[in-house]
Amino acid sequence: MSFSVVIAQHRAKSILSRAIEHNRVHHAYLFSGPLGVGKEALALEMAKALFCKSEAEKPCNACANCRRIKTFQHPDLVFIFPSSAKNVDEERAILDSVVANPYRRDKPWATPTIGIEKIREIRHITTLKPLEGRRVVIIAQADKMTIPAANSLLKILEEPPDTMHLILTASHVSSMLPTILSRCQEIRLGPLPDNEIEKALIEREKIEPEYAKLYSRISQGSYSRALEWLDESFGKQRERAVEFLRCCLKDAKSQIDLVEHLVRSTDVKTIKDILSLILLWFRDALMLLEHGKAEQYIINFDQLETLDRFISAFDFIDFPAAFMHVENSIQMVERNIQINLILFVLMSKLRAVLQLKGRQL
Ligand SMILES: [Zn+2]
Numbered sequence: 001m002s003f004s005v006v007i008a009q010h011r012a013k014s015i016l017s018r019a020i021e022h023n024r025v026h027h028a029y030l031f032s033g034p035l036g037v038g039k040e041a042l043a044l045e046m047a048k049a050l051f052c053k054s055e056a057e058k059p060c061n062a063c064a065n066c067r068r069i070k071t072f073q074h075p076d077l078v079f080i081f082p083s084s085a086k087n088v089d090e091e092r093a094i095l096d097s098v099v100a101n102p103y104r105r106d107k108p109w110a111t112p113t114i115g116i117e118k119i120r121e122i123r124h125i126t127t128l129k130p131l132e133g134r135r136v137v138i139i140a141q142a143d144k145m146t147i148p149a150a151n152s153l154l155k156i157l158e159e160p161p162d163t164m165h166l167i168l169t170a171s172h173v174s175s176m177l178p179t180i181l182s183r184c185q186e187i188r189l190g191p192l193p194d195n196e197i198e199k200a201l202i203e204r205e206k207i208e209p210e211y212a213k214l215y216s217r218i219s220q221g222s223y224s225r226a227l228e229w230l231d232e233s234f235g236k237q238r239e240r241a242v243e244f245l246r247c248c249l250k251d252a253k254s255q256i257d258l259v260e261h262l263v264r265s266t267d268v269k270t271i272k273d274i275l276s277l278i279l280l281w282f283r284d285a286l287m288l289l290e291h292g293k294a295e296q297y298i299i300n301f302d303q304l305e306t307l308d309r310f311i312s313a314f315d316f317i318d319f320p321a322a323f324m325h326v327e328n329s330i331q332m333v334e335r336n337i338q339i340n341l342i343l344f345v346l347m348s349k350l351r352a353v354l355q356l357k358g359r360q361l
Contacts, residue, residue, distance in 0.1 A: 002057045003045045005102070006038045007223055008196040012187050016042075020049050020058055026185045028157055028166040030142070032173045033189030036224025039169035040140050041102035042189065044069060046167060047077055047136040065132075071099055076130045078122060078137040082144040084112045103223045114145045119152040126161050134163045142168035143175050150177045157183040191221020201226060210301055217299045218280060237270065241277035242306065244343075248350040259343045268333060271343070275330045282322045285311050318353040325349040 003013040012031070019025045029046070031039040048059030048069045059066045068074040072095050079098075085091040097104060122137055139145070145153065157180060160166065168184060170176060197216035200223060201207040207215065207230070215234070219226035240262070247258045262271065280299055287297040288307050298304060311317070329346045333339055 002049070002059065003042065004061070005045055006041045007103075007200045008192050009038055009042060009189050012042060012189055015187060016046055016049070025050065025165060027160045027164065028184040029168065030173070030181065030184035030186045031167065031169045031189060032186055033171065034191055034222060035171050036103060036105070036219075036222030036226075037189045037192055038103065038223065039171075039189055040098065040138075043138045043140065043167040043169055044098075044102055047074075047138060050134060050136055050165060051076070051132060076132050076135045078125055078135065079140065080114060080118050080122065080138065081140040082112045082114050101227070104227050105224050112144070114139065114142070114149050116146060116148040116152050119145070119149045119156075123152065123156055126156060126164055130163050134165065135161075136165045136167065138167045138169070140169050141171070142180075143170035143172045145176075150180060154179055154183075192223055193221070194219075197221070197223055197226050201230075205230065214299050214301070218276060220276075232273075237273050238277050238300070238303075241274050241281060244274065244278060244347070245281065245310075245350065248347045248354065249356060255344060255347045259340055259347070262343065263340050268336060268339065271339060272330055272333055275326055275333065275346075279323065279326045279330075281307070281310075282317075282319060282326070285317065286319050314354050314356055316355040321353045322350060325353070 002017050003009075006013060031042055033039055045059055048061070048066045051065040051069060051074060052058040052060055053063040053065055054060035059069075061067075061070075065074060069077055072079060079095065081094065083091060083094060085094060122139075125135070125137075139153070142153075154177065156164075157166070166184075168180075173181065173186070194216045197219055198209075198212045201212035201215055202209055205212075205227070215226045215229045218229060244258065244262075247255055262274070266274075284298050284300050284303075284307055288304075289311055291297045293304055293308070298307070300307060325346055329342050332342045
């Protein structure tokens with residue numbers, strides 16, 4: 001199937017395939033959607049399709065042009081991205097990581113902005129004739145453009161050269177200039193279904209099926225997030241989540257110590273991950289109560305015994321209240337309000353929803 005590098009996103013693929021087939025490709029596209037759903041992967045596949053020499057389905061992934069796009073060696077492909085790289089070698093290293101896996105996010109890629117000098121580069125390039133009749137310019141994470149950069153891009157969009165196709169990708173469309181948005185055809189990419197992430201983890205990363213299922217369920221529709229879980233020693237974060245729950249039943253001093261240690265030794269993202277794993281733990285505990293040890297219902301399938309000890313330690317667990325308290329805390333952590341306090345309050349709220357039988361976990 002065409003665009004096979006891109007996981008799911010069947011609607012977007014079919015719109016673009018049809019545009020290529022009928023030779024009705026727009027001059028400017030905006031691929032929007034959450035992080036890690038394949039926006040850059042799709043932009044690169046679209047570039048391949050535009051240059052592909054195959055008479056059959058495009059992109060073929062086999063012709064010289066498809067291969068040159070894949071490795072960023074095509075002279076008529078320009079790929080701009082937010083970067084703190086200090087020199088050409090560092091930029092190349094980032095591109096190499098995109099070549100290896102367009103879903104994998106690197107730290108330098110995720111933080112900085114796209115400055116006006118990058119857009120000036122594009123404006124300069126557009127004055128030159130492309131070697132193969134057309135040029136594809138991809139601006140990845142275009143929502144990271146500075147205001148001067150965005151204004152400069154607008155000038156290109158107002159009078160785009162006939163030979164140029166511009167593809168922007170963005171997660172936060174609302175922060176972009178409306179005058180840019182109105183000149184692009186937006187194609188929205190939604191979160192990926194769990195089963196598609198699971199399949200891709202098994203096929204592409206050679207992950208054992210049970211673990212693929214687990215990671216897919218905690219990745220919130222983002223394949224990049226699933227890859228991050230693989231890198232981040234998932235087991236360690238889960239231990240922290242269980243330790244947090246155990247600590248809910250301890251005295252105030254132990255709780256303060258644990259919260260302070262967590263906040264000192266991790267970052268906001270890790271705290272959110274730990275809270276998400278606490279949610280998952282409650283979800284599995286509920287499943288275990290309702291369905292017994294039927295593994296198909298349990299995501300933390302390798303922790304059945306610990307989960308079993310957890311539920312049998314309590315007379316009653318108020319699950320709806322537990323879900324609500326943890327979800328509220330995740331939202332507050334996202335807004336970066338007094339994280340110590342949020343976690344400390346969460347502990348006391350969870351203590352209230354867990355009615356102990358009188359023995360320790
Ligand atoms: Zn090809």
